[in-house]
Amino acid sequence: MVIGDIEKMVTVGLIWGATNALMRRGALISDQQLQNKQSSTKNPILKTLIDWFNLILVWQYSVPFIINLSASATFFAILSHTPISLAVPVTNATTFAATAVFGMLLGEETRVGLTLFGTFLIVLGVYVCVV
Numbered sequence: 001m002v003i004g005d006i007e008k009m010v011t012v013g014l015i016w017g018a019t020n021a022l023m024r025r026g027a028l029i030s031d032q033q034l035q036n037k038q039s040s041t042k043n044p045i046l047k048t049l050i051d052w053f054n055l056i057l058v059w060q061y062s063v064p065f066i067i068n069l070s071a072s073a074t075f076f077a078i079l080s081h082t083p084i085s086l087a088v089p090v091t092n093a094t095t096f097a098a099t100a101v102f103g104m105l106l107g108e109e110t111r112v113g114l115t116l117f118g119t120f121l122i123v124l125g126v127y128v129c130v131v
Helices: 005-036 044-057 059-079 084-105 112-130
Strands: none
Touching: 005 044, 005 059, 005 084, 044 059, 059 084, 084 112
C-alpha cells in the first residue's frame, strides 16, 4: 500500500459525506420548485425525465453532484493499488460519519448526542481497520 492511501480514502469519504448532505439540500430545493409548478405531462416516463432534468438545473444539487462524481473517480483510482478489504470500510465509514456531521452543520434535524456518539464509533472502527 502506498503511503498516503489512508489519507486519500478519508478525504474521499469526507467529500462524499459533505456532498451527500449538500445534494440532499439541493434535492429539497428542487422538490419545492416542482411543487410550485404543475406538470401537464401525463406520461410517467416523460414526467420522470423532466423532473430529473429540472433537478440537474438546480445548481445547489448539480455542483455537489459533480464534485461527488470526481471523488468517485478518485476512489476507483485508489482501488487500483489498495486492498478492497481496507478501502471500502474506511471510505464508507468516513462517508457515513461525514454525512451525519455535515447534515447536522447544515441544520438538518438530528439527535446531536446520538449522531456524535455514532460518529465517534465510526472513527474508532476506522482506526481499528487501519492500525
